[in-house]
Amino acid sequence: MKIAIIGAGNVGGTLGAAWARKAGHEILFGARDPRAEKTQALVQQIGGKARAVSPADAAASGDFIVLTTPWPAAEVAIRSLGNISGKILLDATNPLAMGPDGLGLEIGHSISAGEKVQGWARGASVFKTLNTTGFGNMADPVFNGVKSVMFVAGDDAANKPKVIDLVASLGFDVIDAGPLRNARLLEAHAMLWIELSLKRGLGRDWAFARLRR
Numbered sequence: 001m002k003i004a005i006i007g008a009g010n011v012g013g014t015l016g017a018a019w020a021r022k023a024g025h026e027i028l029f030g031a032r033d034p035r036a037e038k039t040q041a042l043v044q045q046i047g048g049k050a051r052a053v054s055p056a057d058a059a060a061s062g063d064f065i066v067l068t069t070p071w072p073a074a075e076v077a078i079r080s081l082g083n084i085s086g087k088i089l090l091d092a093t094n095p096l097a098m099g100p101d102g103l104g105l106e107i108g109h110s111i112s113a114g115e116k117v118q119g120w121a122r123g124a125s126v127f128k129t130l131n132t133t134g135f136g137n138m139a140d141p142v143f144n145g146v147k148s149v150m151f152v153a154g155d156d157a158a159n160k161p162k163v164i165d166l167v168a169s170l171g172f173d174v175i176d177a178g179p180l181r182n183a184r185l186l187e188a189h190a191m192l193w194i195e196l197s198l199k200r201g202l203g204r205d206w207a208f209a210r211l212r213r
C-alpha cells in the first residue's frame with residue numbers, strides 16, 4: 001500500500017517509519033518543503049520505502065492519506081491536497097489550544113476536529129484515529145505483551161475494515177468506535193491522555209488497554 005502522510009513531524013515521522021518497517025508499506029511524506037534537511041533525514045532513516053514530495057503529489061498517489069499537522073494548519077493543509085474525492089483520510093489531529101485553564105480542546109463536545117476535517121476534505125472518507133495516545137506509543141504500542149488500544153471512528157462502513165487493518169498493522173488492539181461524530185469522544189479521550197501524561201505525573205510511556213471478561 002502507498003500511504004501519504006501529510007506532516008512529517010513527531011506523529012507523521014513515527015507512523016511512516018513504523019508502517020514501512022512493520023508492514024512494508026510505501027510512505028509518501030507530503031511536506032511543504034520536501035527538500036528540508038529534517039525531512040530528508042527522516043526519509044534516509046526509513047530507507048528505500050519512503051520519499052518526500054509535495055502534499056498534492058502525495059495525496060494523488062496514496063491509497064490512504066494520513067493527516068498529522070498541528071490543528072491550526074489542518075484546513076490549509078487539506079486545501080493544499082487538491083481534489084481528494086474518493087480518497088480515504090485518517091485524521092490524527094487534536095484541536096488543542098491554550099485557554100484560561102491551560103492546554104485544552106479548542107472545539108469539542110458539540111463538534112469535533114474530525115467532522116471539521118470531513119467538511120474540508122470534500123468527497124473523501126474521513127476516519128478519526130491515531131489521536132488518543134502519544135507518538136512514542138505509535139512506534140511501540142505493545143506493553144509487556146499487551147496491545148494498547150486505538151479507536152477508529154468513521155461513517156464509511158465499506159472502507160472501515162481497511163482502516164482498521166492499517167492501524168492494527170502498527171500493533172494496536174483496534175476498536176471500531178462508531179460514526180465520525182464520535183470523534184468528539186475520541187478527542188476528549190486524547191485530552192485525558194495528555195492531562196494524565198503531562199500534568200498528573202504519568203509521563204508519556206503508558207497507554208490505555210482493553211480488558212474483557
Ligand SMILES: NC(=O)c1ccc[n+]([C@@H]2O[C@H](COP(=O)([O-])OP(=O)(O)OC[C@H]3O[C@@H](n4cnc5c(N)ncnc54)[C@H](OP(=O)(O)O)[C@@H]3O)[C@@H](O)[C@H]2O)c1
Pocket residue numbers: 006007008009010011012030031032033055068069070071073076077080092093094095096130131132133134135136
Ligand atoms: N505529539 C503527539 O504525541 C500526538 C499524539 C496524537 C495526536 N497528535 C496530533 O497530531 C498532530 C501532529 O502532532 P506532532 O506532534 O507530530 O506535531 P509536529 O511534530 O509539530 O509536526 C507537525 C508537522 O506538520 C507539518 N505541517 C504544518 N503545516 C503543514 C501544511 N500546511 N502542509 C503539510 N505539512 C504541514 C510540519 O511541517 P513543517 O516543517 O513544514 O512545519 C510538521 O512536519 C497534531 O494535530 C497533534 O495534536 C499528536
